[in-house]
Amino acid sequence: MNNTENVQKVIELLKKKISRQAAISFGVCVHCGMCTDTCHYYAATKDPKMAPAYKVDQLRKLYKYYIDWTGRIVPGWVGAKPLKDDKDLDMLMDALYGSCTMCRRCTLNCPMGVDTAMLVRIGRSLLTSVGKAPQGVKDVCKAQYETGNQMAVTKEDYLETIEWLSEELQTATGDRGAKIPIDKKNANVVYTINPREVKYAPLSLLAAARIFYAAGENWTMTSEGWDNTNFGLFAGDDVLGALMGKRQFDKVYELGGRKLVVSECGHGFRATKWEAPNWAKMDLKFPIESFLETMTRYIKEGRIRLNSSVNKESVTYHDPCNLARSSGITEEPRFLLRQSVMDYREMYPNRADNWCCSGGGGAMSMSEYTPRRLEVAKMKAEQLKATGAQIVVTACHNCVDALSDLIKYYKLNMNVKVVSELVSEAMIIEKRIPLKVVAAEEIIRGSGERILVIDDEPDIVTYLTTLFEDHGYKTLSAFSVDEAMNKILSEHPDMITLDILMPGKTGIKLYHELRSKKELLNIPVIIITGINPVDYPQIDFRKFIYERSLPHPEGFIEKPVNKEQLLITVGKIFAHKQTAVKDA
Amino acid sequence: MGSGSILRFMENEAQIVALSVMALVYALKLRWIFKKNLVKEITPAKGDPQKGARLSLLSIAMPWTMESMLKHPLRYFEFVIFHLGVTAAIAASFIIPYAPKLFTIESVMYLFQGITGFAFIAGAVRLIKRSIMPDLRLISSMDDYFSLIVLDVWLLTAFFGIPNKDYTALISFFIMTAFFLIFVPFSKISHYLYYPFARVYFGRHFGRRGVYPKVGEKNMEAAK
Numbered sequence: 051m052n053n054t055e056n057v058q059k060v061i062e063l064l065k066k067k068i069s070r071q072a073a074i075s076f077g078v079c080v081h082c083g084m085c086t087d088t089c090h091y092y093a094a095t096k097d098p099k100m101a102p103a104y105k106v107d108q109l110r111k112l113y114k115y116y117i118d119w120t121g122r123i124v125p126g127w128v129g130a131k132p133l134k135d136d137k138d139l140d141m142l143m144d145a146l147y148g149s150c151t152m153c154r155r156c157t158l159n160c161p162m163g164v165d166t167a168m169l170v171r172i173g174r175s176l177l178t179s180v181g182k183a184p185q186g187v188k189d190v191c192k193a194q195y196e197t198g199n200q201m202a203v204t205k206e207d208y209l210e211t212i213e214w215l216s217e218e219l220q221t222a223t224g225d226r227g228a229k230i231p232i233d234k235k236n237a238n239v240v241y242t243i244n245p246r247e248v249k250y251a252p253l254s255l256l257a258a259a260r261i262f263y264a265a266g267e268n269w270t271m272t273s274e275g276w277d278n279t280n281f282g283l284f285a286g287d288d289v290l291g292a293l294m295g296k297r298q299f300d301k302v303y304e305l306g307g308r309k310l311v312v313s314e315c316g317h318g319f320r321a322t323k324w325e326a327p328n329w330a331k332m333d334l335k336f337p338i339e340s341f342l343e344t345m346t347r348y349i350k351e352g353r354i355r356l357n358s359s360v361n362k363e364s365v366t367y368h369d370p371c372n373l374a375r376s377s378g379i380t381e382e383p384r385f386l387l388r389q390s391v392m393d394y395r396e397m398y399p400n401r402a403d404n405w406c407c408s409g410g411g412g413a414m415s416m417s418e419y420t421p422r423r424l425e426v427a428k429m430k431a432e433q434l435k436a437t438g439a440q441i442v443v444t445a446c447h448n449c450v451d452a453l454s455d456l457i458k459y460y461k462l463n464m465n466v467k468v469v470s471e472l473v474s475e476a477m478i479i480e481k482r483i484p485l486k487v488v489a490a491e492e493i494i495r496g497s498g499e500r501i502l503v504i505d506d507e508p509d510i511v512t513y514l515t516t517l518f519e520d521h522g523y524k525t526l527s528a529f530s531v532d533e534a535m536n537k538i539l540s541e542h543p544d545m546i547t548l549d550i551l552m553p554g555k556t557g558i559k560l561y562h563e564l565r566s567k568k569e570l571l572n573i574p575v576i577i578i579t580g581i582n583p584v585d586y587p588q589i590d591f592r593k594f595i596y597e598r599s600l601p602h603p604e605g606f607i608e609k610p611v612n613k614e615q616l617l618i619t620v621g622k623i624f625a626h627k628q629t630a631v632k633d634a
Numbered sequence: 635m636g637s638g639s640i641l642r643f644m645e646n647e648a649q650i651v652a653l654s655v656m657a658l659v660y661a662l663k664l665r666w667i668f669k670k671n672l673v674k675e676i677t678p679a680k681g682d683p684q685k686g687a688r689l690s691l692l693s694i695a696m697p698w699t700m701e702s703m704l705k706h707p708l709r710y711f712e713f714v715i716f717h718l719g720v721t722a723a724i725a726a727s728f729i730i731p732y733a734p735k736l737f738t739i740e741s742v743m744y745l746f747q748g749i750t751g752f753a754f755i756a757g758a759v760r761l762i763k764r765s766i767m768p769d770l771r772l773i774s775s776m777d778d779y780f781s782l783i784v785l786d787v788w789l790l791t792a793f794f795g796i797p798n799k800d801y802t803a804l805i806s807f808f809i810m811t812a813f814f815l816i817f818v819p820f821s822k823i824s825h826y827l828y829y830p831f832a833r834v835y836f837g838r839h840f841g842r843r844g845v846y847p848k849v850g851e852k853n854m855e856a857a858k
């Protein structure tokens with residue numbers, strides 16, 4: 051599409067997109083500036099161009115020029131301006147995609163009632179319609195349209211992970227009959243998840259399974275329509291938004307499920323419960339609940355019991371914006387944490403006034419804006435630091451990623467977890483087998499598979515090779531990318547663990563080569579990195595894979611390595627491989 | 635036409651004509667807005683949308699419910715004084731022609747003068763801030779400046795007109811008032827027309843989702 055076509059399309063769509071609420075929000079802003087320092091982009095940078103009103107004015111001036119009365123008669127007077135070319139669209143993209151997480155903090159702080167985030171979404175929808183969106187956002191939308199989930203996890207991989215987690219559940223509970231049901235008819239609860247849970251964070255899914263098991267719930271997961279995330283919300287794409295919701299809703303109807311429970315995902319819950327029924331025009335006959343509400347209910351009904359003395363570390367809670375400011379969920383996680391941990395500390399401000407993690411609105415997949423995202427995460431970092439807590443808990447996998455990034459960037463000494471992990475840890479089941487011990491020592495045993503450990507630090511190589519060998523794997527090692535490539539070609543390892551930062555060629559280059567050569571494409575890779583973006587802004591793995599639309603690695607582990615998380619990821623990957631070989 | 639009849643005309647017929655123009659433009663504006671599709675939420679409510687709407691409408695009088703107002707008490711104070719002044723000046727434009735005796739009571743007259751006088755000062759402070767603060771300058775249009783200037787001049791004419799004695803002051807006040815009634819619907823000052831709708835939509839939306847009224851009174855202490 052050329053310049054003029056893009057511009058025309060955007061103008062036409064703008065005229066169609068204006069609802070009554072939007073027209074009022076466009077018209078009522080008095081440019082009082084009260085919202086300015088409530089936005090983390092402004093608060094952290096003091097850059098006037100980061101003020102919410104300024105950002106939205108980039109769209110408002112088009113509204114005034116093409117739609118508003120006064121603007122059409124005396125444009126210069128009210129700041130109305132026409133849309134000229136693609137350059138204008140790029141600037142709009144920078145303001146609406148690159149400088150806003152749609153967190154709605156400014157919305158709640160506007161004395162006039164302007165819903166800035168809603169206007170930002172309208173602007174994004176115009177940009178998306180002409181392909182003006184960050185590459186990462188486009189990739190995720192494409193994956194959701196084509197595969198039904200944002201990480202393009204295949205049905206086989208997904209089902210194998212669930213089956214494998216069922217075996218973990220059996221070991222964890224000591225009950226051979228325990229399993230994660232798939233497509234069970236007439237269940238009380240149909241549970242949908244964030245694809246990150248099957249791909250990188252199976253511990254959180256296992257935690258949920260343990261909780262359902264302990265509560266004696268009649269529940270099921272689904273073979274299709276299992277992704278509760280929804281990039282239609284971030285891209286302003288109502289069609290995708292409706293589709294992602296409908297896939298879940300249809301499955302609940304098909305199975306005769308009584309309730310849809312959405313796992314810990316901020317935007318996933320907001321989109322599924324509040325937005326998708328509007329987009330899909332579906333008046334649902336079943337309720338939708340956040341897993342936080344479900345767990346709270348189980349405790350109140352006495353279906354699960356917790357022993358908070360198990361979790362001794364100090365814990366604080368970060369409110370995901372989409373739960374606190376768009377879904378009214380603030381008290382359930384606090385109730386759960388007070389029951390699950392010994393030392394709970396509130397952060398200030400909190401609940402609907404909490405600062406955004408800086409990774410909302412799809413920002414985690416917009417690698418071109420990573421430096422800005424990390425800079426404005428300052429507000430969150432200061433807030434976290436002031437609590438002095440050892441663990442920050444949240445109820446969103448997107449926030450987990452953003453918080454992990456900012457913790458590294460601001461060198462805070464903290465870990466990140468989701469609520470269900472701590473609840474599961476604290477849960478009293480008759481024969482209590484702590485999740486960590488089970489995961490590390492009992493379940494994960496290899497059967498001689500060969501893992502190539504690539505890292506330039508000899509201590510790390512020794513640690514990882516010893517850990518793998520102690521758990522039944524064989525190992526190879528390489529200390530540079532060139533050495534690694536030779537070993538890969540000569541030894542054909544079954545799996546690779548790859549460090550990113552190495553002298554000479556980086557791990558990113560090697561990953562690119564692995565994913566570009568047909569014969570190497572199927573070797574699973576786990577990235578193990580402790581790289582701090584402050585020190586190496588030029589080495590951004592996320593940006594690299596999004597820019598080239600490369601597939602995600604099979605695992606991603608932050609240093610210092612969490613032994614259980616690593617072993618469980620390795621075990622999961624080999625379980626998949628075995629099934630694939632059997633099937634073949 | 636003598637000066638007395640000019641003043642009478644400005645106080646009566648001119649105001650009625652100006653008011654009618656304003657009402658007509660507002661009616662057209664509202665018709666245009668109400669033709670737009672109202673987005674409705676399908677999901678059953680978690681909170682109370684009606685309570686949300688009620689509280690949202692009152693939120694301007696409850697600065698403790700908004701971090702932005704709590705953090706900037708001076709700006710909030712300017713806002714209150716300025717808008718009280720506007721209300722007093724509007725009231726004066728009716729009192730002078732229709733209930734002039736009220737301003738013969740000295741305390742009432744001084745009260746109105748005090749309010750409009752302080753409002754003028756608040757308006758001037760707002761204008762200076764808009765002109766010098768980079769983040770406010772960047773978002774300000776000509777309309778933002780001009781509306782503030784004429785409103786402030788109008789407050790000043792009200793201040794001098796309220797004693798209902800000086801012909802020049804009175805005629806200036808009523809000329810400004812008539813100009814205003816016609817100008818307002820085309821300027822940012824018409825925000826007050828949208829304001830109740832904006833607050834009600836906001837309150838219903840967030841009230842329905844259980845977000846508003848907000849929970850957690852301690853937030854506000856931390857925000858101070």
Ligand code: SF4
Nearest residue numbers: 079080082083085160
């Ligand atoms: S969005 Fe609201 S707070 Fe921000 S400048 Fe406009 S009216 Fe003021």
Ligand code: SF4
Nearest residue numbers: 089150151153154156
């Ligand atoms: S929605 Fe959040 S990020 Fe966007 S302008 Fe408002 S406060 Fe800033």
